[in-house]
Amino acid sequence: MADSRNTIKKTSKRLKGVRNENFVAEFMTELLSAAQMRAIEQAAIESGEVTGLELMERAGQGVVEAIFAEWPELAVSPAAGGEGGVAPRPAGPDSPQDICEQKKLRAVVLCGPGNNGGDGFVVARLLKERGWEVEVFLYGDAGKLPPDAKANYERWLEMGEVTEYDGEFWMDPSIYREDSVLVDALFGTGLTRPVENFNAFGWVTQLTEWRLSPENRGAAYPAPRVVSVDMPSGVCADSGRRLYSADPPFDLEEISADLTVTFHSKKLGHVLAVGPYYSGKVVVQDIGLCEDHEWRKANWKQIAKQFDAPFVGLLAKGYGGHKYSHGHALILSGRPGRTGAARMAARGALRIGAGLVTLAVPPAAQAEVAAQVTAIMLRRVGDATALTKVLEDARFNAIGLGPALGLDAGAAALVAAALEAGRASVLDADALTLLAQDAALFSKLHENCVLTPHAGEFRRLFPDIAAKLETAPVQGPAYSKVDAVREAAKRAGCVVLFKGPDTVIAAPDGRCSINSAQYERAAPWLATAGSGDVLTGFIAGLLARGFAPQSAAETAAWLHVECALEFGPGLMAEDLSEQLPKVFRRLLSQP
Numbered sequence: 001m002a003d004s005r006n007t008i009k010k011t012s013k014r015l016k017g018v019r020n021e022n023f024v025a026e027f028m029t030e031l032l033s034a035a036q037m038r039a040i041e042q043a044a045i046e047s048g049e050v051t052g053l054e055l056m057e058r059a060g061q062g063v064v065e066a067i068f069a070e071w072p073e074l075a076v077s078p079a080a081g082g083e084g085g086v087a088p089r090p091a092g093p094d095s096p097q098d099i100c101e102q103k104k105l106r107a108v109v110l111c112g113p114g115n116n117g118g119d120g121f122v123v124a125r126l127l128k129e130r131g132w133e134v135e136v137f138l139y140g141d142a143g144k145l146p147p148d149a150k151a152n153y154e155r156w157l158e159m160g161e162v163t164e165y166d167g168e169f170w171m172d173p174s175i176y177r178e179d180s181v182l183v184d185a186l187f188g189t190g191l192t193r194p195v196e197n198f199n200a201f202g203w204v205t206q207l208t209e210w211r212l213s214p215e216n217r218g219a220a221y222p223a224p225r226v227v228s229v230d231m232p233s234g235v236c237a238d239s240g241r242r243l244y245s246a247d248p249p250f251d252l253e254e255i256s257a258d259l260t261v262t263f264h265s266k267k268l269g270h271v272l273a274v275g276p277y278y279s280g281k282v283v284v285q286d287i288g289l290c291e292d293h294e295w296r297k298a299n300w301k302q303i304a305k306q307f308d309a310p311f312v313g314l315l316a317k318g319y320g321g322h323k324y325s326h327g328h329a330l331i332l333s334g335r336p337g338r339t340g341a342a343r344m345a346a347r348g349a350l351r352i353g354a355g356l357v358t359l360a361v362p363p364a365a366q367a368e369v370a371a372q373v374t375a376i377m378l379r380r381v382g383d384a385t386a387l388t389k390v391l392e393d394a395r396f397n398a399i400g401l402g403p404a405l406g407l408d409a410g411a412a413a414l415v416a417a418a419l420e421a422g423r424a425s426v427l428d429a430d431a432l433t434l435l436a437q438d439a440a441l442f443s444k445l446h447e448n449c450v451l452t453p454h455a456g457e458f459r460r461l462f463p464d465i466a467a468k469l470e471t472a473p474v475q476g477p478a479y480s481k482v483d484a485v486r487e488a489a490k491r492a493g494c495v496v497l498f499k500g501p502d503t504v505i506a507a508p509d510g511r512c513s514i515n516s517a518q519y520e521r522a523a524p525w526l527a528t529a530g531s532g533d534v535l536t537g538f539i540a541g542l543l544a545r546g547f548a549p550q551s552a553a554e555t556a557a558w559l560h561v562e563c564a565l566e567f568g569p570g571l572m573a574e575d576l577s578e579q580l581p582k583v584f585r586r587l588l589s590q591p
């Protein structure tokens with residue numbers, strides 16, 4: 001977790017504080033689709049700055065370097081005198097060969113029929129040059145390999161054999177020895193259909209299952225480390241989803257990596273859906289592709305970003321301001337006995353820095369709420385007319401509504417009144433269900449709104465879009481959560497934040513970012529009742545502070561995870577807002 005705390009300081013491929021219209025790009029890393037990666041690669045090759053063969057060499061080299069960095073005990077230098085071919089085997093107690101034998105270093109490289117396989121042949125050669133014992137399997141027809149992969153296949157043949165990876169095959173795990181590495185170079189960004197088990201790939205799954213099964217931990221046969229090149233084979237680079245056969249009887253091949261080494265930028269599939277589960281850990285290796293290509297400038301709205309950290313300048317409160325300069329958020333409360341959700345949201349809005357926060361409470365709930373809040377103010381709001389009246393005060397510049405609001409006609413009228421007031425608004429929970437039930441209400445959404453559905457609410461609001469996301473994908477690239485949220489945002493005409501460990505936030509014009517609570521930012525303790533209500537409050541508070549909807553949603557979602565990480569195990573929703581002071585202090589003291 002300490003690493004995640006330093007993410008702000010890391011600078012690789014960060015777009016710092018780039019302002020576009022009302023959007024602040026903050027600290028973000030690009031997440032490319034397979035087609036975008038191919039376009040960048042093609043542009044670089046066509047410009048003459050690099051050849052495909054050079055990129056493949058750098059990719060293979062990047063994989064080897066990442067293996068050595070991850071497991072320094074495996075790092076050995078190239079054998080002395082090894083020049084692009086078979087490395088000589090120098091004699092003597094300290095020669096690389098002897099070190100390898102002593103350490104029993106061994107790699108099994110599985111190469112596929114495309115350029116991912118080509119990277120595999122480079123890895124095989126580089127490891128062999130370092131004295132490793134390397135076994136190479138090829139799935140597919142060597143005669144049909146694309147040119148660069150073919151060239152590396154032929155280079156490998158000068159130093160080792162290639163076994164056809166086809167037909168009945170059973171690999172006894174006992175052949176794996178200590179310090180073995182299984183390199184998965186079967187499929188990368190070119191996965192077009194499910195990887196099926198035709199009794200050919202089965203042993204990879206067997207191996208993975210064997211490796212992951214608790215009873216085999218510490219078993220007689222040590223587990224090899226599994227390294228995937230670019231993507232864990234079988235996972236779609238665009239969606240992070242596994243592709244499924246239209247024909248159910250097939251078992252799916254499954255590669256679960258310890259380390260995935262990708263090139264230039266992470267792909268969407270590394271952070272969406274089950275991608276993180278299969279990727280293990282993702283390392284991005286620079287292969288020398290141009291950073292600021294014209295193509296990127298022309299396509300920036302289409303490139304999804306990972307939100308890594310907020311622009312702290314925006315979070316700080318400037319000197320000389322007063323409470324109204326930080327906005328006044330109005331949070332709508334539900335009826336008596338159901339006020340907790342709104343109270344938690346209100347507390348979140350205040351802690352995140354709104355100048356003032358008022359709870360709009362039904363008269364019957366006033367005593368209940370008054371007994372439990374102090375800095376948060378109260379207004380009696382019995383119905384939609386009363387709400388409209390309150391909102392005549394222009395100082396209420398942001399509204400949060402939905403948590404435990406109720407689903408009756410009165411609640412629907414409150415949602416309508418809030419939307420008609422045209423304020424920056426975050427709509428969650430019951431407000432989303434009401435929007436899903438009433439097309440006229442839905443049509444009142446405007447560009448200053450943020451919708452924050454979880455999967456169930458998303459399905460209710462956008463059933464056709466959800467169906468596409470939930471149908472088992474039979475071909476790649478598969479429809480992704482990014483595709484779904486972009487489509488939803490366009491339809492709603494406002495920002496949509498679709499919750500989850502891979503929270504996706506999109507604007508109607510296609511700008512999209514992902515707040516990933518995975519890998520070193522995994523925050524499973526956020527799956528607790530009421531944490532979504534706090535997120536509503538965080539967004540409302542930032543909207544009150546003047547953040548644009550997309551930026552408010554991104555920053556709130558990031559801080560939400562940061563608070564969960566700050567608290568750690570045992571988290572309850574109430575704890576989240578109370579972490580903000582610590583989180584802010586740490587962020588704002590960054591140099």
Ligand SMILES: NC(=O)C1=CN([C@@H]2O[C@H](COP(=O)(O)OP(=O)(O)OC[C@H]3O[C@@H](n4cnc5c(N)ncnc54)[C@H](OP(=O)(O)O)[C@@H]3O)[C@@H](O)[C@H]2O)[C@@H](O)CC1
Binds near residue numbers: 059112115117188194
């Ligand atoms: N772009 C870059 O900048 C760089 C890219 N590099 C590397 O190239 C990789 C992309 O290479 P790629 O485009 O050749 O695709 P790849 O993943 O090897 O697979 C394509 C082959 O697999 C086949 N196939 C697909 N699914 C299948 C299935 N389920 N079962 C069976 N077959 C299936 C498919 O067949 P087809 O669909 O054409 O019938 C085709 O033959 C990328 O991930 C990275 O590692 C680096 O070298 C450096 C720079």
Ligand SMILES: Nc1ncnc2c1ncn2[C@@H]1O[C@H](COP(=O)(O)OP(=O)(O)O)[C@@H](O)[C@H]1O
Binds near residue numbers: 429525526528
């Ligand atoms: N496994 C998880 N990892 C990280 N964040 C999660 C996870 N599960 C849920 N969350 C986050 O917790 C919040 C839950 O919100 P929601 O489902 O609306 O809960 P509630 O209605 O109880 O408030 C969302 O922000 C979601 O992104």
Ligand SMILES: [K+]
Binds near residue numbers: 184185188232233
């Ligand atoms: K792979």
